[in-house]
Amino acid sequence: MIPLSDGAGEVTEVGPGVIRVKPGDKVAGIFMQDWLEGPVDDLKANSALGGSIDGMMAEKVCLKSDGLVHYPGHLNSGRSRGAPCAAVTAWHALFRSGGFKTW
Numbered sequence: 001m002i003p004l005s006d007g008a009g010e011v012t013e014v015g016p017g018v019i020r021v022k023p024g025d026k027v028a029g030i031f032m033q034d035w036l037e038g039p040v041d042d043l044k045a046n047s048a049l050g051g052s053i054d055g056m057m058a059e060k061v062c063l064k065s066d067g068l069v070h071y072p073g074h075l076n077s078g079r080s081r082g083a084p085c086a087a088v089t090a091w092h093a094l095f096r097s098g099g100f101k102t103w
Helices: 083-097
Strands: 008-010 026-029 068-070
Touching (some): 026 083
Antiparallel strands (some): 008 026
């Protein structure tokens, strides 16, 4: 098992039919690769990087294109690698535990 959920870098290759990302794109992996919407369930929870599936402590990783987010151009990979996990943690604190509502 490869540990760690946080990581960012540059796309080096894409598979056939992938149009969401391209080589050279600066991206970070999302914490749960299959949690793209809706409530978390067992299937989504079992896609946690560094938990149920291999994580980011590697020179190269292979992730689903939907499991990547582009990071802002003004940030480098060092500042971007923790954003997906931190963002989910902040969202959970505000909207699940804190009672905030969306419009």
